[in-house]
Amino acid sequence: MVSARSGRRRAVVAVAAATLLALALRFAFLGERVFHWDEARVGYWILQYQASGEYAYRAIVHGPFVFHVNEFLFGLFGTSDFVARAVVAAVGGLFPLSALLFRTRLDDVEVAALAGLLALNPLLVYYSRFMRSDVLVAAFAVTALGLVVRAMDTRKGGYLVAAGAFLALAFASKENALVYVGMFAGATALLFDARLFTARTRGESWESAAHDQLRWAARGLLAWRRALAGAALAFLAVTVLFYAPRPAFYDAFGDPSLIPGVLADATWGAWQEFWGTWGVGGVSREQSYVAFLEHAVRTLGATSLMLSAAAVVGFLAERYVADDPRDLVLFAGYWGVASVVVYPVITDISGHWSVTHAVVPLAIPAAVGFRLVVDRGRRALQSDDRVGVGLAALVLLAAVAQMGVVTAETSYIMPQDDDNTLVQYGQPASDMRETLDAVESVAESHDDGTDVLFFGDHFHVYGDYDKTEPSGVADTNWFNRLPLPWYLERAGAVTDSTVSVSDLTNCERSVTDREFESCRAPVVIARAGHYGDLNPVLSERGYESWTYELTSRNTIFVVWVDTDAAGYPSS
Incomplete structure (x- = not known):
């Protein structure tokens, strides 16, 4: 028990260290790179909002989170590239803390490895230093998932209420939060299918297994009805806070008759704006799906090769070798692979930022892969196998070195050069x-x-x-x-x-x-x-x-x- 407690304490210290490192990497020289076109257009309309005090959700410039937060920060600290990017840097820097939410589903080494991957991955570092909402929606959605896991593991409804608030923050950040919900549903369906498929090995029919699973789900929903209601209210409150038009939102506090209209604009009105822009309008682009998929795979290989390889090893080991495969690892593996395949369908620009939505879930099975290497090194050390220890250390060192070198090149040495793997066409190449x-x-x-x-x-x-x-x-x-x-x-x-x-x-x-x-x-x-x-x-x-x-x-x-x-x- 003491050993387990000591290991847990070391994991917490490792996560804290990874978080401090992540914050340092994201805030260092944050204002040096000239704004990308996408940063500039959103930043420009935030300035218009700051000047007029008028805001209405426009799906073409994505969610309202950065508008309201940066409008506030500009009022406090003035307008600069550093201030504009600070909220994304802060959320991206704190992202490794979410690893602690999965500490009952991952062991201590895996928790530490997950935090390290979220802190050091070159894609996540680069786009945490970028005024885009991709890292925001990823961090908030994963935190919401982690809070649901904590609620299930601790039986405390407060975590579920907090999950509702964080999911709303994800939706307030960018519309592809809807894709995250779809991924969660799809991965859950695959876990359910696995229960039915393996029923025969447990001496059950698939029908009885399905009945047991559905009954378990129904009982859970009934037992958690108050917490679920609280989560729904939290989701609604945060959604209205961000999506409600200004100044009507503030006027409603003095004139209650305005409340129904504000609520309608923040919910149904926002949905109509989203659907009219991204639903009915669809995705318009010139390149093919194959070209976009190839671009995504190349980006993964160039920036996250060790993470991707570790994710494959970790998922396969969990799926086919482990005596009791863990749902979380399989869930994240399904989610990560689906993200690689799906995002090239739904994006209108082949931007490297969309690959962040695959890297984040793949980090979970990747943490398992790195834990396998650590375990192999420990066994080699116990048996005095110097070659085995050296190989394990070499793999871990190579992983850290790969992330460190690519992060240094992409975020600091040549953050806006055309030779930079992560530089998209809209980034000015010159330091002006x-x-x-x-x-x-x-x-x-x-x-x-x-x-x-x-x-x-x-x-x-x-x-x-x-x-x-x-x-x-x-x-x-x-x-x-x-x-x-x-x-x-x-x-x-x-x-x-x-x-x-x-x-x-x-x-x-x-x-x-x-x-x-x-x-x-x-x-x-x-x-x-x-x-x-x-x-x-x-x-x-x-x-x-x-x-x-x-x-x-x-x-x-x-x-x-x-x-x-x-x-x-x-x-």
Whole structure:
């Protein structure tokens, strides 16, 4: 008993150490990488929410969690890349703690290994340092599952209520929380099928086994009815908190007559918005399922090779070797494989971030695989088998080294290089931080008309448009400017665009006010192909230029800044 308690204590210490390491890895140099296009578009509309106080769920920019949390954080700490990513980094850094929720279903080494994998996996580290909601939904959904397991193992209904709240947080983070629920249901169905299939080995018929399982489930639902009701209420409360429109949500506290409408908007209204965007509209893309699946498998191999190999070993050992296969390990194995296969069907962009939803469940059987290596090393040590000890140590060292090296390369050494396995097309390849700082400083100081002028068909938005709403800029060239709108909006920059060179050359008062303002804009941005037309005019007027890649490749653009403008950094 003392030995078991001591082992459990060591597991808790290991999980705590893994969590501290995870937090350090996620917060170190968090603001260094320039925003990805996806980070920028969501960040831009969070700034619009902060400025207007008005929010309504828009499925195209995913769940409301980061909107409300970051709107609050921006008010406290200001707007920066670091602050915008902090909530994802915090949740991702605390994710290893969820391993403790499975401590009755995994042994001490497996709990520690699971925490280590969640802390060190390169995919999870990279996307915990990214203002996307994939790590959020994964962490919240897995925590909800762990709380359900704890409720079953301790018979305490409070865990189930907490599970309802965390599941709601997963739904508030991103719509694919629905996929997690589907995966949970599918994996449970496979466990049920296994009970029926193996009934003959226990001297039962499959019919009697099915009857016993269904009766057990019905009794459980009846016994847990109060806790289930509490979980449902917790789910509803958190859902309304995040999905309710603003300022109607706050107004309802002073006017109870608004409550029914707010509840409807936060539930049925949100569902209609989701279904209208991702259900009826479906997934629109050009590449095939096979191409997306191949991309996902390659990403797994490049970033999570040791985890994937350990997951295969752990699942097979649990399924075919263990005397009493554990439901949790089989459940996670089914869930992980299904995620690899299903996500290429439901994603519209072949983004590496979707692979995180396979890595997370695979970490559980992978922890079992690494425990098998530790057990082999222990037996070798007891029998004085130095070769066996060395091989076990080598495997574990190789696993840690693989995760460490890939994490260092992808998150710190080359976080936005095209050679980085995890860099997606929308990530600017150039480190333009110094120039962006100069542009923001000039825009903040300039108070006479247009601050930033975009030039050329690639950036020009024709006609009237409402850039404060995602639907207002749909199918326009505004998206070609990303991630610049995030940086310009937080500086309060007044922007405009043109396709006419004369707008930059006719600076006489005889032209229209708009032409005069455009001509005097202290910042001009254009594709590199326009350099020959613009640079002679702008350089003569004292503008300095810098050239960067606005995406990971083949989108070269030029930024000109008036070196005499107020706010331009002195050398």
